[in-house]
Amino acid sequence: MLKLMKPRYIVKALALYKVYKSYRLSNKDLQKADSLSANLKAHADDFKLLISMANDTVKGRFTMNKWNLSIIVGTIVYVISPLDAVPDIVPVLGWLDDVTIVTYALTKLQKEIERYRNHVKQEVESKLPVPASR
Numbered sequence: 001m002l003k004l005m006k007p008r009y010i011v012k013a014l015a016l017y018k019v020y021k022s023y024r025l026s027n028k029d030l031q032k033a034d035s036l037s038a039n040l041k042a043h044a045d046d047f048k049l050l051i052s053m054a055n056d057t058v059k060g061r062f063t064m065n066k067w068n069l070s071i072i073v074g075t076i077v078y079v080i081s082p083l084d085a086v087p088d089i090v091p092v093l094g095w096l097d098d099v100t101i102v103t104y105a106l107t108k109l110q111k112e113i114e115r116y117r118n119h120v121k122q123e124v125e126s127k128l129p130v131p132a133s134r
Contacts, residue, residue, distance in 0.1 A: 040079075040102060049116070068108075
């Protein structure tokens, strides 16, 4: 038999949904997310990659479908939001839920991340000077 969610968890879940549904990601949010990435320990670099993907997509340097972008935006908003399932002020556990969300996003976006890495690699290679022929 399934146990129903406690009413306080339902209220908290609805509050989170309202915040995330209407939220618009800004440059300030991306900077805050970047500064908080160190708290994600082993996933810090992966989270920074998600931030770069969002930033490049918003600025028109990379294209991805809206669903994948929504996963990235939702992940960033969750990490920077004070309304977490477990507040960040709770030692260890406060960041464990954030790590779980980032890990979920990384799992769902594996193909998109690989495509983005290839895109960045091509961008870098296209800016390298062409060696002079002899």
